[in-house]
Amino acid sequence: MKTIPCNPAPKRDKKMQKVKANDGVLTNFEVLNFLRSRGAGKDLTRVIAPIAPSEFKVYDYLEQTAACSQTRGSIISFVGKSKQYKLAEAEILNLINIRPSSVVEIDPIVEECDKRMGEGVEELVEMVLQVLPTPPSQMQSDDQVEFNKDDVREG
């Protein structure tokens, strides 16, 4: 009996078109929130949640940054309050993602910050510290400092 050879199915997967390369910028918090809403944080085994291993790597990275303690409300209010400093959108995005806690950390983010802002830099740092929540790594170092001071007083 002769077997009829069958042709392999024509490959139709190769047509990909970029419709819009930049459909919106996302802050680190928004990506983290998206992964959390799909169940990234709740599953300790990492097998049950419908999230790929590469997405878990992104989740692990974002949990280490300032984004892990931010809220939607704090970001919206930060964007509103930063309008008076006339910062570029890229600079506001950098500030939200990095959450600098001192003037020297603002320097690589805001270009020519001496010329554009002068004294306003310190106000900007104050505003960042007030509006955006403290990331856990900074809270740990603050707690350690307070602990040492208590020891000195008791001794």
Next chain:
Amino acid sequence: MFYLSKIEHTLRLPPHLLNLPINQAIKGELEGLFLDKVIADLGLCISIYDIHSIDGGFITPGDGASTYTVMFRMIMFRPFVGEVIAAKLKESDREGLKLSLGFFDDIHVPEHLLPMPKQFEPESGNSNQGRWIWEFNGDNYPIDAVDEIRFRVHHVTYPSLPVEQEKASKPFAPMIVTGSLDADGLGPISWWV
């Protein structure tokens, strides 16, 4: 760091997925196709954000599977020039530093973008690997793997696929981010805090 990109793709849905609801089947296929892969000029694909529309569903003659044209949005990792990112040190040698973000490893800081004046201290036994040290006001600040390093993106390149690769060469990197540490506030966080 992250952008949304809208993409339209024509894909073939294998027949063994016909029992699943169509959204789930298409999302699974798209994830298998795109996740953790680099698209030139768009960046590294992180996640499928949402599916806008699914068209088609026609079965071509000679084929057992249906073909769909899907319009969807994806989260892409595409750092812009001037962005400040915190990363971990992976390797340090004479040519500069290699940093890693966990999900993305090809971040190079060439030695001419390290803060001046600088010095290279080779490891004993291996003269190519070693530490870089920044000299400032008479103090030595080494770049160690202790804490995170903040760098500013200098440029992003997407080298094209090589036709042939030698056996001993480094694995091909489809997206390379070049960073610089040459400004106040950049470098290991412990230098400034």
